[in-house]
Amino acid sequence: MATNYSSFLRFPFGLVLVLFLIGCSSKKVEANGFKELTADVHYHSHVIELSSLMPAEVCSTPPKVSGAENLSKPLQVAHKYGPCSPLKNGNTTIPSPHQIVLDDEIRVKYLNSKTSKNQTTVLQDSAVRIPANSGLSLGTGNFVVNIGLGTPMQEFTVEFDTGSDLTWIQCQPCSGQCHRQKDPYFNRSASSTHSSVPCGSNDCNQLKSATGNSQACTTTCTYRIGYGDGSYSGGYYARDKLTLSSSDVFPNFRFGCGENNQGLFGTSDGLLGLGRDNVSTVSQTIQKYGNIFSYCLPSTTSSTGYLAFGSQAGTTPRIFNTPLLVNSNRPNFYFLSMTGISVGGKKLAISPAVFTTSGTLIDSGTVVTRLAPTAYAALRSAFRQAMSNYPRAVSTSFMDTCYNLSGYSNVVLPTIVLHFYRYTDLNVHPSGILFQLSSTQHCLAFAGNRADTDFGILGNKQQQTFEVVYNVAAGKLGFGAGGCR
Known part of the structure; x- marks a missing residue:
């Protein structure tokens, strides 16, 4: 060539x-x-x-202030364990470089x-x-962004992963085990736009196809997804309003409301799935963003990058x-x-x-x-x-x-x-x-x-x-x- x-x-x-x-x-x-x-x-x-x-x-990029009006496009990307991360004050245990490469090898072997x-x-x-x-592709990401869910909006810091499809966050009440996170769990009862996905619906069938999960359900669609490092998330499949910026709001966004979650997520609140399946964020926002997104990962943990969708992507x-x-x-x-x-x-x-x-x-x-x-x-x-x-x-x-x-x-x-x-x-x-x-x-x-x-x-x-x-x-x-x- x-x-x-x-x-x-x-x-x-x-x-x-x-x-x-x-x-x-x-x-x-x-x-x-x-x-x-x-x-x-x-x-x-x-x-x-x-x-x-x-x-x-020390973070060389000023962190964004939380709040709906400050969610912007493109979304600010930070390394999960770096000084620019929104999780830095969440008592996150930072893995050693040796542990990072060990976890990386586990992910690749499972993949x-x-x-x-x-x-x-x-x-x-x-x-x-x-x-x-x-x-x-089962594993977790290394970089995080902030998103909003619910009405009124509740803000969450999630890992994003192109190798995963399902977006999920930890929800109240946590009836099983939940990993410790910096932000409060999602309070679904406080959201006026929240609903569960019915068992047997087309959306529920798509979820089972995406996750390979065939759990039986009677009224509410449930999910369970495992990752290559032994991490897992389980709960019920829900709909609510997703906010990516003050102008980019998606009603009836489908995501996992996790009530039993454990693993190497640090203190992040969940995961943003950017794979190709119908349940992914990319597919669910296709009418506005046209199936286009981009990201830029910073060269050091002390700087930030971005995650962009639609017309905001590909501006370099x-x-x-x-x-x-x-x-x-x-x-x-x-x-x-x-x-x-x-x-x-x-x-x-x-x-x-x-x-x-x-x-x-x-x-x-x-x-x-x-x-x-x-x-x-x-x-x-x-x-x-x-x-x-x-x-x-x-x-x-x-x-x-x-x-x-x-x-x-x-x-x-x-x-x-x-x-x-x-x-x-x-x-x-x-x-x-x-x-x-x-x-x-x-x-x-x-x-x-x-x-x-x-x-x-x-x-x-x-x-x-x-x-x-x-x-x-x-x-x-x-x-x-x-x-x-």
């Missing part, structure tokens, strides 16, 4: 690039705590301040656990046909698109056609067929990108060669390429570019190249799958700073560099 250099010209989050005839500039550029000192004229490497990869304690070794389906659009295996200049593919066994997933990888400006010798064995899905809830074993081996080899001047560190979990950078203030990282069908290139932001496990362990933020039949997954670490535009109506997904910081 030819390299689309025009996609590189919009430098991430508005950094000023000063070019000399020979060599690089030494100008320090800072944006919301992430510092890239230089980028060479051929975009083969990044020079960053190592301190910019460290966790921050692939339903794969049949001998079963293939077809991912396709008008020009692409890719064999793929099916799986279930120079968005490059690749087809969104459909897996007939897993039509709620968002699949892409990945074709290659470049490291340090050089295209790796990987056959495109390596990426089509199982297909590649894009997921907001998976942290680290997963690649087919052959593709990952090539990436790892090239990255290790480029980083040969730095001391190696002990590997851990599924991360096998780690470095002890404790004695360095600045680090030179090779560029990593992910190539997709139709000349769409994702020039990974430097914040998405390394994952810090400890002060002496900075690891390559990619991992290899156990088998070629496992899904490739484009994780949220590599999506940082790009506006990722899901134009489901047109069957395409776009990347816009510099969407946020």
Whole structure:
């Protein structure tokens, strides 16, 4: 695939690039705590301040004040455990980096656990046909937004997840177990627009199809959904008014009213499902938003991004698109056609067929990108060669390429570019190249799958700073560099 250099010209989050005839500039550029000192004229490497990869304690973006008039479009996105999170004062137990990658591996393993070794389906659009295996996307997200439910509106902080369909929150009375959350549980009796979905209705049947839940019910439609990390939510299926902004209100929005919920949700109030199924938020708002949404995930936990719908999505200049593919066994997933990888400006010798064995899905809830074993081996080899001047560190979990950078203030990282069908290139932001496990362990933020039949997954670490535009109506997904910081 030819390299689309025009996609590189919009430098991430508005950094000023000063070019000399020979060599690089030494100008320090800072944006919301992430510092890239230089980028060479051929975009083969990044020079960053190592301190910019460290966790921050102060939010560089003023948080929005709660209240209906301050819910806006696009919605402000914050990392669940960062200083910008609305949950930061909710006594949330912040997991260690080791726990985060462990939870991430559990999510990925479960996602692939339903794969049949001998079963293939077809991912396709008008020009692409890719064999793929099916799986279930069950897991939780890493980023949160605020939404409103009920009349009068009650505000909630929820995780959003493109790999989940059902939106749910915790409701009063919590007859079973409920996890601790920062906000009060949803008081359905205080909402004049609240109602339950009848058992046996079309909406109830759609819910059972989406969740795979066949619980018997007599009068009120019930649900139970499990996640790959062992988390779960159960309760009854309800309707009420959803408020995403002062002007974007959706009556009779269907969601799960959770009365028995446990797991790794932190102190968040529930989950906003952005999958493709009929019960998802994307599908339920299609008349207003036209099946289009986007998000931008920040490069650090001390800054914020956004989640946008409809005409507010896709506003970043120079968005490059690749087809969104459909897996007939897993039509709620968002699949892409990945074709290659470049490291340090050089295209790796990987056959495109390596990426089509199982297909590649894009997921907001998976942290680290997963690649087919052959593709990952090539990436790892090239990255290790480029980083040969730095001391190696002990590997851990599924991360096998780690470095002890404790004695360095600045680090030179090779560029990593992910190539997709139709000349769409994702020039990974430097914040998405390394994952810090400890002060002496900075690891390559990619991992290899156990088998070629496992899904490739484009994780949220590599999506940082790009506006990722899901134009489901047109069957395409776009990347816009510099969407946020």
